[in-house]
Amino acid sequence: MTGKKRSRFFGIPLILPYMKPYVKRIIFMIILGILSSLIDSVFPLFHRHVLDKNVMGRTLEGLPPVIILYIVILLFQVWDNYITTYICSRLELWVDRDLRNRAFHHLQTLSFSYFNQHNVGYIHARIMSDTGKIGVLTSWRMMDIVWNLSYIICVIAVMLFVNLRLALVIMALIPVAVVIIIWFQSKLVPLNRRVREINSTITGDFNEGITGIHTIKTLVAEDKMNEAFRVDTSDMENTAVRTAHHSALFKSLMTFLSYLALALVLWQGGKLTMDNVIMIGTLSVFMTYALGILEPIQNIINTISELITIQVNIERFTGLISTSSDVKDTDEVIEKYGNTFEPKKENWEELKGDVEFEDVSFIYPDGDEYVLKDFSLKVPFGTNVAIVGETGAGKSTLVNLVCRFYEPTEGRILIDGRDARERSQGWLHSHLGYVLQTPHLFTGTVRENLIYGKEDADEEEIIKALKAVYAYDIVMRMDKGLDTDIGEGGNMLSTGERQLLSFARAILADPRILILDEATSSVDTVTEKKIQDAIKTVIKGRTSFVIAHRLSTVIDADIILAVKDGKIVERGTHKELMDMKGYYHSLYMSQFIEASADV
Numbered sequence: 001m002t003g004k005k006r007s008r009f010f011g012i013p014l015i016l017p018y019m020k021p022y023v024k025r026i027i028f029m030i031i032l033g034i035l036s037s038l039i040d041s042v043f044p045l046f047h048r049h050v051l052d053k054n055v056m057g058r059t060l061e062g063l064p065p066v067i068i069l070y071i072v073i074l075l076f077q078v079w080d081n082y083i084t085t086y087i088c089s090r091l092e093l094w095v096d097r098d099l100r101n102r103a104f105h106h107l108q109t110l111s112f113s114y115f116n117q118h119n120v121g122y123i124h125a126r127i128m129s130d131t132g133k134i135g136v137l138t139s140w141r142m143m144d145i146v147w148n149l150s151y152i153i154c155v156i157a158v159m160l161f162v163n164l165r166l167a168l169v170i171m172a173l174i175p176v177a178v179v180i181i182i183w184f185q186s187k188l189v190p191l192n193r194r195v196r197e198i199n200s201t202i203t204g205d206f207n208e209g210i211t212g213i214h215t216i217k218t219l220v221a222e223d224k225m226n227e228a229f230r231v232d233t234s235d236m237e238n239t240a241v242r243t244a245h246h247s248a249l250f251k252s253l254m255t256f257l258s259y260l261a262l263a264l265v266l267w268q269g270g271k272l273t274m275d276n277v278i279m280i281g282t283l284s285v286f287m288t289y290a291l292g293i294l295e296p297i298q299n300i301i302n303t304i305s306e307l308i309t310i311q312v313n314i315e316r317f318t319g320l321i322s323t324s325s326d327v328k329d330t331d332e333v334i335e336k337y338g339n340t341f342e343p344k345k346e347n348w349e350e351l352k353g354d355v356e357f358e359d360v361s362f363i364y365p366d367g368d369e370y371v372l373k374d375f376s377l378k379v380p381f382g383t384n385v386a387i388v389g390e391t392g393a394g395k396s397t398l399v400n401l402v403c404r405f406y407e408p409t410e411g412r413i414l415i416d417g418r419d420a421r422e423r424s425q426g427w428l429h430s431h432l433g434y435v436l437q438t439p440h441l442f443t444g445t446v447r448e449n450l451i452y453g454k455e456d457a458d459e460e461e462i463i464k465a466l467k468a469v470y471a472y473d474i475v476m477r478m479d480k481g482l483d484t485d486i487g488e489g490g491n492m493l494s495t496g497e498r499q500l501l502s503f504a505r506a507i508l509a510d511p512r513i514l515i516l517d518e519a520t521s522s523v524d525t526v527t528e529k530k531i532q533d534a535i536k537t538v539i540k541g542r543t544s545f546v547i548a549h550r551l552s553t554v555i556d557a558d559i560i561l562a563v564k565d566g567k568i569v570e571r572g573t574h575k576e577l578m579d580m581k582g583y584y585h586s587l588y589m590s591q592f593i594e595a596s597a598d599v
Helices: 002-009 012-055 063-107 112-117 120-162 164-171 174-211 213-218 222-274 280-292 294-321 331-337 396-402 425-429 446-453 459-468 472-476 495-508 525-538 574-580 583-598
Strands: 355-362 372-379 384-389 410-415 432-435 513-517 543-548 559-564 567-572
Touching (some): 012 063, 012 120, 012 294, 120 164, 120 280, 120 294, 174 222, 174 294, 222 280, 222 294, 280 294, 372 559, 396 513, 396 543, 432 495, 446 459, 459 472, 459 495, 472 495, 559 574, 567 574, 567 583, 574 583
Parallel strands (some): 384 543, 384 559, 432 513, 513 543
Antiparallel strands (some): 355 372, 559 567
16 A cells, blocks of 8 residues: 555655645745746737737737736746746755755664665765755656646636637647657656666776776786776667667657647638638637647656656655664663763763673674674773684674674673663763774864864874874874875875874774774884884773784783684683684684794
């Protein structure tokens, strides 16, 4: 039943809440559209009056008032069109803005699982492309339906009132036109959709050919890339030619129908004029309607076809908005601590840093196997926990649970002795410092990026954080020091420099729980040694979780968790794990042998 209703109303009920703030403007726009179509449909009656009375009568009697009235109505029509166009433009922008704000706001509330299951391109299309098409629907397409439909009704009413016989002559061609339009739409819509799809593929080929030029050249893959691009452009050409063929034939047939209607009106109207049943002015009216009535019919059917397409955009957008996060604070928690956007920081308690896993089991939302099963571990304040394992082994699972990026499937995670779910995500995240393996910086200056986690940080604190991670000299060598623009996503910096700034940003926030996800993987050996020394300093007085690939960097950790195939297979200190001669021992020895071989 729901699906049928959506098809019948093109998904419009789903977006009514976003149109509600502008309902008065929409009603005003509709009224103006109806008035505009009414004026357009009765303009030929002015021409009839002038032709019959003044031209045929060879007199100017009564012409000035008619001209004045004509000009007044024309000026009103100009004003009407201006206001309607203005309202449609603003309405499109307003709805588009509201939808994008709503979508982006909702995305900030979703957990990691949503972003793991949907790529950036998919999400970007929901926010930009889908919302844009919905904005067009609520303004221009609605106006198209209103104007064209009311114009057709007004014209038919006028024709039937003026002369039934000629009205029936024109109306007899309307069903033929409708059948032709529908048939061609069934061919053109899929072809146009295919053209857009191929165009997207070609755009992707361009992007890949430019961004991947170094890889293409080193793999000597120019011929392969060129051939793939040639195939796509040939497909584009063939599809576009077919579209142009159908479009040209369609337009020719519609032009033929319009002139056929005109010919029939001239034939029948000429007879009536010769028999003095109608005057030349009436014939002029029907000639105008014969040439003009088929285009609004075509526009309505085109718009309906577009509405059917936009229905998919509506359902995809509302699908995003209706997606619930896997990680949510309860109403009671929100009432006390606030939410992400309206935190009640006056109720936030201090966080000490005790973390405890209590019989925790976990399955990823898009998985079907346990990656943790009945896992328990006490991490007292100040403990340094190292998590090691091969690439792709699942080392990030534990820290994602500590950060509440995911919720345990079973069991509890306690922060300072209380279930983490008893306090808000915002409260927990404000006490976390996280340095990612692949660092992300925001477009702006060095200073702006560093203070993201602590907006009130002064110059002294910033410099102290930079020195702690040996990034101070690097920043000072930049053109404008802290005020140097680092480009989009930090693309004007090397990967190592971005990682150092990311590390400094985490330290500046003075977190109680510090998480380092292979935080030195992108820096040179000398810098890595300095950062490792810095880490020993900055983790003091904090609970820390260090995900490491190079095991030599974690031998001093208080506890090491060895992860294999998504499961924790061993735990203990470095000495205890080496004495066990198990998985950790084999990892360590293989890296030791590799390091010796490199030397």
